[in-house]
Amino acid sequence: MIKIGLLGCGNVGHIIARHAEGFRISAVFDMIPDRAQELAAISHATPYSDFDEFLRADVDLIVEAASVAAVWLYGEAILRAGKDLVVLSGGALADDEFKSRLVETARAAGRKIRVPSGAVTGLDNLKIGQISPLGTLLLRTTKSPGSLGLQPTERMEIFKGAASDCIKQYPKNINVAVALGLAAGKEADVELWVDPDVERNIHEIFAEGEFGDIYIRVRNVPSPENLSTSYMAALSILTLLKNLDNPLVVGT
Known part of the structure; x- marks a missing residue:
C-alpha cells in the first residue's frame, strides 16, 4: 500500500x-x-x-x-x-x-x-493541445462578491487578461487557470467575474483548435468545513x- x-x-x-x-x-x-x-x-x-x-x-x-x-x-x-x-x-x-x-x-x-484536476474537469482532453496547439483557451470564473471582499450590486467583471497577470492581483484564484495551461501547453486567458446572485463558484472553460471546440461549465459545491475550498x-x-x-x- x-x-x-x-x-x-x-x-x-x-x-x-x-x-x-x-x-x-x-x-x-x-x-x-x-x-x-x-x-x-x-x-x-x-x-x-x-x-x-x-x-x-x-x-x-x-x-x-x-x-x-x-x-x-x-x-x-x-x-x-x-x-x-x-x-x-x-x-x-x-x-x-x-x-x-x-x-x-x-x-x-x-x-x-x-x-490533480482540482476544481474543474476536462484536463485530460485538453492535453491534445500539446500535440495540436489550441487557438483559444479561456477560463471564465464567477464568484460571489463576498469571497473576494467586494460588495457590488450587480454582476461585474473585475479582471480580464493572461493567467500570469491574474495571479499578481488575485493569487488565491488562479490554481484552475494554471492547471489548464499546464495541461494544454498554452497559457490560459482569464476572466474573473463577481455576481451577487451566485452561491457557488462557477468555472467555464472555452477551448478551440483543429479538433473542434470544447465548452465545460462547473458549479462547485464548497467544502462543508471551509467555504473557501472546493470540495471537488x-x-x-x-x-x-x-x-x-x-x-x-x-x-x-
Missing part, C-alpha cells in the same frame, strides 16, 4: 484522512503543531513540526495541501529527498522560472510532480491517490 505524507493539515488534509482508501497516511506536517497532532490522531499517522524530520519519514510521496507559498518553500526539498510530489496549489507553477527549476529537480532525482478539488486528490497503484489507466 502506498504511504503518503501530508504537507498541510487543514480542511483538505482532513477530507483526505476521512476518505483514505488504497493508500495510507503515514506522516503529517504543519507549521501549527496542534493541527498536525489533531490530524495525526484521525489518520493514525506520525505528526511532525520539524520539516527536515518530516522529509525523513518513510513515505512514497508527499501531498501538498497547504498553499502556493508552501510549494515554493518546500517543493524542491521534497523532490531532492526522493519523494514524489502532489501539488494542489497549482498557482505556484505560474512562475515559469520556479516551474522550470522544480521540473529539473524532479528529473534529476527521478521523481514525479503530479497536479479535495476529491480530485483522493481520486489521484486511489488510482496510483491501479494497473488500469483511464484517460491520457
Whole structure:
C-alpha cells in the first residue's frame, strides 16, 4: 500500500484522512503543531513540526495541501529527498522560472510532480493541445462578491487578461487557470467575474483548435468545513491517490 505524507493539515488534509482508501497516511506536517497532532490522531499517522524530520519519514510521496507559498518553500526539498510530489496549489507553477527549476529537480532525482484536476474537469482532453496547439483557451470564473471582499450590486467583471497577470492581483484564484495551461501547453486567458446572485463558484472553460471546440461549465459545491475550498478539488486528490497503484489507466 502506498504511504503518503501530508504537507498541510487543514480542511483538505482532513477530507483526505476521512476518505483514505488504497493508500495510507503515514506522516503529517504543519507549521501549527496542534493541527498536525489533531490530524495525526484521525489518520493514525506520525505528526511532525520539524520539516527536515518530516522529509525523513518513510513515505512514497508527499501531498501538498497547504498553499502556493508552501510549494515554493518546500517543493524542491521534497523532490531532492526522493519523494514524489502532489501539488494542489497549482498557482505556484505560474512562475515559469520556479516551474522550470522544480521540473529539473524532479528529473534529476527521478521523481514525479503530479497536479490533480482540482476544481474543474476536462484536463485530460485538453492535453491534445500539446500535440495540436489550441487557438483559444479561456477560463471564465464567477464568484460571489463576498469571497473576494467586494460588495457590488450587480454582476461585474473585475479582471480580464493572461493567467500570469491574474495571479499578481488575485493569487488565491488562479490554481484552475494554471492547471489548464499546464495541461494544454498554452497559457490560459482569464476572466474573473463577481455576481451577487451566485452561491457557488462557477468555472467555464472555452477551448478551440483543429479538433473542434470544447465548452465545460462547473458549479462547485464548497467544502462543508471551509467555504473557501472546493470540495471537488479535495476529491480530485483522493481520486489521484486511489488510482496510483491501479494497473488500469483511464484517460491520457
